[in-house]
Amino acid sequence: MYGMRIWVTDAIVIGGGLAGTEAAWQLAQRNFKVKLYEMRPRKTTGAHVSDRLGELVCSNSLGSKLPDRATGLLQNELKMLQSLLIRCAEESAVAAGGALAVDREQFAERVTTAIGNHPNIEVVREEVTAIPADIPTIIATGPLTSPTLAQEIAALTGESYLYFYDAISPIVTADSIDMSIAFMANRYDRGEDENGDYINCPLDKEQYESFVEALAQAETTELRDFEREDPNFFEGCVPIEQLANRGPDTLAYGPMRPVGIWNPHTNQRPHAVVQLRRDNLAGSLYNIVGFQTNIRWGQQAEILRMIPGLENAEFIRLGQMHRNTFINAPTLLNATMQFRQREDLYFGGQITGVEGYAGNIATGLLAAVNLARQLRGESSWVPPVTTMIGSLANYVTHTEPKDFQPMKANFGIFPPLEKHIKGKRDRKRAYAERALAELSESIKSLNDPVLMDQEVQRS
Numbered sequence: 001m002y003g004m005r006i007w008v009t010d011a012i013v014i015g016g017g018l019a020g021t022e023a024a025w026q027l028a029q030r031n032f033k034v035k036l037y038e039m040r041p042r043k044t045t046g047a048h049v050s051d052r053l054g055e056l057v058c059s060n061s062l063g064s065k066l067p068d069r070a071t072g073l074l075q076n077e078l079k080m081l082q083s084l085l086i087r088c089a090e091e092s093a094v095a096a097g098g099a100l101a102v103d104r105e106q107f108a109e110r111v112t113t114a115i116g117n118h119p120n121i122e123v124v125r126e127e128v129t130a131i132p133a134d135i136p137t138i139i140a141t142g143p144l145t146s147p148t149l150a151q152e153i154a155a156l157t158g159e160s161y162l163y164f165y166d167a168i169s170p171i172v173t174a175d176s177i178d179m180s181i182a183f184m185a186n187r188y189d190r191g192e193d194e195n196g197d198y199i200n201c202p203l204d205k206e207q208y209e210s211f212v213e214a215l216a217q218a219e220t221t222e223l224r225d226f227e228r229e230d231p232n233f234f235e236g237c238v239p240i241e242q243l244a245n246r247g248p249d250t251l252a253y254g255p256m257r258p259v260g261i262w263n264p265h266t267n268q269r270p271h272a273v274v275q276l277r278r279d280n281l282a283g284s285l286y287n288i289v290g291f292q293t294n295i296r297w298g299q300q301a302e303i304l305r306m307i308p309g310l311e312n313a314e315f316i317r318l319g320q321m322h323r324n325t326f327i328n329a330p331t332l333l334n335a336t337m338q339f340r341q342r343e344d345l346y347f348g349g350q351i352t353g354v355e356g357y358a359g360n361i362a363t364g365l366l367a368a369v370n371l372a373r374q375l376r377g378e379s380s381w382v383p384p385v386t387t388m389i390g391s392l393a394n395y396v397t398h399t400e401p402k403d404f405q406p407m408k409a410n411f412g413i414f415p416p417l418e419k420h421i422k423g424k425r426d427r428k429r430a431y432a433e434r435a436l437a438e439l440s441e442s443i444k445s446l447n448d449p450v451l452m453d454q455e456v457q458r459s
Ligand SMILES: Cc1cc2nc3c(=O)[nH]c(=O)nc-3n(C[C@H](O)[C@H](O)[C@H](O)COP(=O)(O)OP(=O)(O)OC[C@H]3O[C@@H](n4cnc5c(N)ncnc54)[C@H](O)[C@@H]3O)c2cc1C
Pocket: 014, 015, 016, 017, 018, 019, 020, 037, 038, 039, 040, 044, 045, 047, 048, 055, 056, 057, 058, 059, 060, 126, 127, 128, 129, 140, 141, 142, 143, 144, 145, 146, 149, 166, 167, 168, 322, 323, 348, 349, 350, 351, 355, 356, 357, 358, 360
């Protein structure tokens, strides 16, 4: 599938994850010849488990798909921009209420096939250890950029790298969950399946308190020296044991909140609930929502089996810590994702400081659209700040460098509406309408053949 191609390469993309595959596809669709470097399977990141391109490393959800939610809006913008990965996600979607969740294997398989079959892309399975000097390049090596390349990037940027740490959540086999205790339901009965898309494990007050106590006392994996210096978690990914340590009620107001959940077995609202979301289309695997953890593996399984319904759970993956590498984008990048000190070098994905799957796809796409424009001698494209893609690009490149932390899609980074709208829901709807209208206008002004011909991507 990845045979050598005889051609003159126009651009190199490093990293075959979410941003890199989207970037390679966008360049290739614009008729540029691309070499896409991916180091797996020769060298792994520690979090990826396959050799597939576009592998999702943790949750299988690309966030809410509702049009008036931040990720839903971003997904709609990406569809207007002819994103390959959003198309693959929709084609491998599993039922998950209002979320765009996918069968992770099918998703990665679709991405791998589309990229492997594109006549303008050559996939090279090698680790890149130095930044290519004499050819336009997009670096999309993600939060787990290989250490050698990370050092090269640090040398190029002249900045010390910023590190912080996330933790990934466990996956359980469906038939090991005791459904005489657990039950299917969506919060507030929202979702596609009338029985509910989520498996819910209910806890009464006593069970909850013992569970929190066990978490708070659990032994965690020891951090390595450089990790200990800055064990700085992204707030949305704080491990459950840390939440348990913050106070007895923190989890009950966080990932274990029971609001909108009714237990049909007892006809009561549980004191707390653990939700599990489908991880594959077959529905044979479920991940525990919001349960990132760094508890030692032996003890981890033991503690998780305290959850009612999970007494005999079979874990096919336990939680673990991971590194997150990103550059100081406010000092280094333009809102086009172009490196300020070298005009034919771009960055895309998590390494830019944009957090979250959809945001990573978006910045890969943005980098590629701009590199394609540069290669054609056209002016660069800065998407309107009133769009989610533009707002994220603007945020990571214009925020205060000294306090820079990764940012995911959210309406808080949007410029206010011209006329204030009172209700939150109505306001978000108005933000989304404005975003799509302005993106549509901006796309027209680009005169881009791929975006003008909506059929090109699907051919
Ligand atoms: C463990 C973990 C869990 C996460 N969980 C979530 C989550 O649940 N939800 C969410 O929205 N976000 C999550 N993220 C954050 C982020 O959205 C994902 O990491 C996302 O995959 C990043 O996309 P990317 O394209 O930037 O990098 P990746 O998808 O990681 O792709 C980078 C690719 O570059 C390759 N590579 C690295 N160095 C080199 C090199 N020198 N040469 C060649 N290839 C190289 C890697 O093998 C990898 O395939 C998580 C991150 C991690 C690390």
